[in-house]
Amino acid sequence: MTIPVFLELVEIKAKTASIFPFLLGACYSWFNYRSVHLGLLALFFVAMFIFNMSVDILDNYNDYRHATEVHEYKQKTNIIGREHLVLKEVFILMITMIVISAAIGLGLAYIVGWPLLVVGGFCYLVGIFYSSGPRPLSSLPLGELFSGTTMGFMITLICVYINTYQLFSWDTVTIAQIFLIALPNTLWIANLMLANNICDLEEDEKNQRFTLVHYLGKKNAINLFVLMNIAAIIALITAVYLKIAPWTVLLALIVLPIIIKQVRTFLEKQIKQETFICAVRILAVGALSQTVSFMLYMPFI
Numbered sequence: 135m136t137i138p139v140f141l142e143l144v145e146i147k148a149k150t151a152s153i154f155p156f157l158l159g160a161c162y163s164w165f166n167y168r169s170v171h172l173g174l175l176a177l178f179f180v181a182m183f184i185f186n187m188s189v190d191i192l193d194n195y196n197d198y199r200h201a202t203e204v205h206e207y208k209q210k211t212n213i214i215g216r217e218h219l220v221l222k223e224v225f226i227l228m229i230t231m232i233v234i235s236a237a238i239g240l241g242l243a244y245i246v247g248w249p250l251l252v253v254g255g256f257c258y259l260v261g262i263f264y265s266s267g268p269r270p271l272s273s274l275p276l277g278e279l280f281s282g283t284t285m286g287f288m289i290t291l292i293c294v295y296i297n298t299y300q301l302f303s304w305d306t307v308t309i310a311q312i313f314l315i316a317l318p319n320t321l322w323i324a325n326l327m328l329a330n331n332i333c334d335l336e337e338d339e340k341n342q343r344f345t346l347v348h349y350l351g352k353k354n355a356i357n358l359f360v361l362m363n364i365a366a367i368i369a370l371i372t373a374v375y376l377k378i379a380p381w382t383v384l385l386a387l388i389v390l391p392i393i394i395k396q397v398r399t400f401l402e403k404q405i406k407q408e409t410f411i412c413a414v415r416i417l418a419v420g421a422l423s424q425t426v427s428f429m430l431y432m433p434f435i
Contacts, residue, residue: 135217135219135223139213139217139219142213143190143191143194143213143214143219143224144187144188144190144191145187145190145193145194146187147414148190148326148414149183149186149187150417150418150421150422151186151285151286151323151326151417152182152183152186152285152289153183154319154421154422154424154425155285155286155287155289155290155293155316155319155323155421156178156179156182156289156290156293157425157429158290158293158315158316158319158421158424158425158428159289159290159291159292159293159294159297159316160175160293160297161425161428161429161432162290162293162294162312162315162378162379162428163293163294163297163298164297164432165379165380165428165431165432166311166378167294167297167298167301169297169298169300169301170297171296171297174242174245174246174296174297175293175296175297177238177241177242178238178242178292178293178296180235180238181235181236181238181239181242182235182289182292184231184234184235184238185231185232185235185236185239185257185258185261186261186285187231188228188231188232188235188261189261189262189264189265191224191227191228191231192228192261192262192264192265192266193264193265193272194212194213194214194224195214195221195224195225195228195265196265196266196270197212197265198212198214198215198221199221232262236258239254239258242254242296246295246296246299247299249295249304250292250295250296250299253288253291253292253295254292256284256288257284257288257289257292260280260284261284264277264280264281272327272343272345273338273342273343273344273345274344274345275344275345275346275348275349275350276346277327277331277345277346278324278325278327278328278331278346279324281323281324281326281327282320282321282323282324282325282327283320283324285319285320285323286316286317286319286320286321286322286323286324287312287313287316287317287319287320290312290315290316290319291309291312291313291316294312311376311378314369314372314373314376314378315373315378315379317365317366317369317373318366318367318369318370318420318421318424319417319420319421319424321362321363321365321366321369322362322363322366322413322416322417322420322421323417324362325359325362325363325413325416325417326413326414326417328346328347328355328358328359328362328413329359329400329404329409329410329412329413330406330410330413331345331346331347331355332347332352332355332356332359332404333404333405333406333409333410334406335347335348335352352404356400356401356404359397359400359413360397360401363393363397363416366420367387367390367393370383370386370387370424371384371387379428380428380430380431381431382427382428382430382431383424383427383428383431384427385423385427385430386420386423386424386426386427388423389419389420389423392415392419393416393419393420396412396413396415396416397412397416399412400412400413
């Protein structure tokens with residue numbers, strides 16, 4: 135397996151979906167608690183990144199195994215068939231990465247406490263059953279909810295907890311504040327899957343994958359895509375208003391014209407090879423601007 139093939143197998147281009155929630159959690163920890171544990175943070179990043187890659191391998195692995203023969207998905211679309219990868223080797227690689235990630239996670243839980251075991255365990259279950267089992271989460275109208283919440287909110291929550299475990303309080307206000315700060319990423323990540331499912335509607339239905347788009351209808355799904363982008367911007371502003379994010383985060387609104395342009399482009403046509411990239415760009419510029427604008431305030435603390 136060549137490096138370019140491996141990077142496509144783990145869908146490296148989509149890894150901003152996990153990196154920015156991680157960075158945002160670190161910024162939030164310092165702004166609100168003045169506490170960051172760099173060593174523990176580095177270990178969590180490694181475990182998170184490896185598991186994220188293994189989940190994408192699992193997704194490709196299961197899609198290849200369960201694809202119907204109605205069309206040429208196996209041979210021409212899925213990376214495993216297209217690059218003639220050995221299925222057993224792909225499986226071994228995936229399991230090895232999951233084990234390494236889990237081992238690091240267990241070590242972290244031993245240091246910071248059992249809550250990490252519970253929250254982290256939930257993330258592992260979602261990641262594994264996202265594309266596994268008789269009814270994978272990705273084939274149900276739940277994929278957007280689980281992908282957005284797990285990657286957008288849970289990663290930020292775990293990051294904050296690891297940085298502040300000595301004084302972290304698992305109360306409603308604390309969780310709600312972290313959820314609000316993570317909401318833009320949560321919605322943009324959910325929109326990434328929603329846009330993908332909008333573009334793949336016919337192909338998914340041929341493969342017996344009845345996603346949220348199947349139940350909502352394409353028009354309503356597109357409207358939801360727009361509404362979630364609007365909600366993400368509102369959440370970003372609200373976090374500043376409630377003073378759980380610094381005023382510099384408002385500078386993130388400078389990318390609003392880019393987001394609007396990408397939304398309009400996606401509204402014109404929903405073709406995987408041409409306009410799915412719009413959702414990727416929205417996530418990239420939105421998450422990047424929120425994180426960088428948050429970091430701009432750090433020197434003033």
